[in-house]
Amino acid sequence: MINFKELFKNNERWVQDKLAIDPQYFKQLAEGQSPEYLYIGCSDSRVTAEELMGAEPGEIFVHRNIANLVVNSDSNINAVVQYAVEFLKVKHIIVCGHYECGGIRAAMNPSDMGQLNSWLQTLRDVYRFHKAELDAIKEDQARFDRLVELNVLEQCFNIMKIDHVQRAWYNSGFPTVHGWVFDVRTGRLKDLELDLGKEFAGIRSIYDLKPKNG
Ligand code: CO
Numbered sequence: 001m002i003n004f005k006e007l008f009k010n011n012e013r014w015v016q017d018k019l020a021i022d023p024q025y026f027k028q029l030a031e032g033q034s035p036e037y038l039y040i041g042c043s044d045s046r047v048t049a050e051e052l053m054g055a056e057p058g059e060i061f062v063h064r065n066i067a068n069l070v071v072n073s074d075s076n077i078n079a080v081v082q083y084a085v086e087f088l089k090v091k092h093i094i095v096c097g098h099y100e101c102g103g104i105r106a107a108m109n110p111s112d113m114g115q116l117n118s119w120l121q122t123l124r125d126v127y128r129f130h131k132a133e134l135d136a137i138k139e140d141q142a143r144f145d146r147l148v149e150l151n152v153l154e155q156c157f158n159i160m161k162i163d164h165v166q167r168a169w170y171n172s173g174f175p176t177v178h179g180w181v182f183d184v185r186t187g188r189l190k191d192l193e194l195d196l197g198k199e200f201a202g203i204r205s206i207y208d209l210k211p212k213n214g
Pocket residue numbers: 042043044066067068098100101102103104
């Protein structure tokens with residue numbers, strides 16, 4: 001475990017390492033950002049954003065919360081998504097779940113968890129949408145893993161329902177939405193290769209916000 005006092009020492013070492021490679025590094029960093037990716041992941045301390053992708057400061061716009069949820073009444077995520085698509089004009093939005101997610105595990109084991117109840121309810125709804133598939137999986141670990149993946153799918157849908165995202169699509173064709181899972185057991189990222197354009201086409205008549213002519 002990292003000692004509290006080490007954090008600033010580590011930071012100083014990191015600064016020196018960056019400056020050794022490029023004395024202008026922080027001068028350039030201060031000039032602004034134009035990341036191509038918005039990453040929405042879990043707050044879990046084992047699932048970092050930039051480090052596991054080898055990305056540098058300035059390359060990924062990040063939002064993290066418990067179990068990587070996109071909740072329509074959450075003004076935090078709505079602001080992040082609006083800023084990312086309208087001002088940063090990101091090309092890709094990645095929803096990244098992870099196996100062994102404590103939020104998913106808690107949602108699968110109903111109990112009164114106080115403030116967490118309303119947050120976990122979104123995950124319990126995901127279970128309800130996919131109950132037939134999940135209940136047919138007899139092995140607990142496999143069912144847990146599958147709920148992690150189905151939660152990513154549902155959160156990708158929730159991204160596509162957002163007005164800022166749809167406006168950007170109709171203006172520029174971007175961003176593309178991707179569903180990934182980080183496997184904390186191997187360190188590997190897995191692209192679920194969801195065909196979200198096709199998936200969304202099936203429910204577009206319900207969620208389409210495109211202004212109607214006339
Ligand atoms: Co998690």
